[in-house]
Amino acid sequence: MEDILKVANSWPIWAAAFALVSIVIIQSVLYIRLAFKNAPLVGVTKEQCKESVRCGMIISIGPTIAIFIVVVSMMVVVGAPITWMRLSMIGSASTELTACTLGAEAYGVELGGAGYNLTAMATAWWAMSVNGAGWLLIAAFLTPHLETVRLRMGGGDAKWLGLITSAAMLGLYSYLLSPYVVKVGKQAFAALVGFVIMYILLKVAKNRKWLKEWALGFAILGGTVAGILLR
Numbered sequence: 001m002e003d004i005l006k007v008a009n010s011w012p013i014w015a016a017a018f019a020l021v022s023i024v025i026i027q028s029v030l031y032i033r034l035a036f037k038n039a040p041l042v043g044v045t046k047e048q049c050k051e052s053v054r055c056g057m058i059i060s061i062g063p064t065i066a067i068f069i070v071v072v073s074m075m076v077v078v079g080a081p082i083t084w085m086r087l088s089m090i091g092s093a094s095t096e097l098t099a100c101t102l103g104a105e106a107y108g109v110e111l112g113g114a115g116y117n118l119t120a121m122a123t124a125w126w127a128m129s130v131n132g133a134g135w136l137l138i139a140a141f142l143t144p145h146l147e148t149v150r151l152r153m154g155g156g157d158a159k160w161l162g163l164i165t166s167a168a169m170l171g172l173y174s175y176l177l178s179p180y181v182v183k184v185g186k187q188a189f190a191a192l193v194g195f196v197i198m199y200i201l202l203k204v205a206k207n208r209k210w211l212k213e214w215a216l217g218f219a220i221l222g223g224t225v226a227g228i229l230l231r
Contacts, residue, residue, distance in 0.1 A: 003118075004118050008079025008080075008081070016085075017082060058214055067093035074086075077111050079121075083096075090132045096131075100125070104120050111124065186230040190226050190230070197223070201218060
């Protein structure tokens with residue numbers, strides 16, 4: 001296993017991962033610059049843009065803490081550079097861990113178990129790449145057309161468009177959460193604790209606006225801790 005990790009953490013792999021992550025960073029910077037440039041066209045001030053960026057950075061702390069344990073697990077079996085690169089591009093630790101597990105199983109071994117060799121690790125890498133390719137292709141080719149579809153569905157009515165967008169977000173998060181809630185257990189308990197924390201903090205945030213930026217992070221952290229304690 002040590003020989004495999006030497007290859008997985010070698011400098012050529014780090015260089016390849018750094019090149020791909022650099023693309024993500026450059027895209028993020030260009031996107032933020034474009035948002036600031038076009039903000040006045042939709043009545044958004046630069047101060048509001050700065051507040052949004054700060055809020056996004058703070059909110060991202062919670063999900064980052066939540067996936068930290070999975071990141072450590074992936075680093076042990078597929079190496080640090082590939083883990084860093086995959087999560088920088090996709091951002092879903094559970095999805096990536098599942099993909100590399102299926103890749104190793106397709107080769108005929110258990111991820112990190114007996115018989116897990118260099119070829120098995122390469123198969124796990126390949127499975128993660130193929131798994132994420134669909135997301136990237138859809139984002140690249142279909143995203144420009146989704147706004148046209150949304151506008152046609154809303155008929156140009158701003159309120160109706162807002163309802164459609166809100167309904168889509170509620171449906172998405174409900175779909176992701178429902179498998180854990182319908183089964184009574186530590187996942188449902190963690191979700192309940194996170195909901196209660198979020199509800200309380202949003203109520204308190206009416207008088208303390210700064211707390212609204214931290215609410216999601218605290219809710220995710222509180223739910224994670226509750227799930228661990230229940231175990």
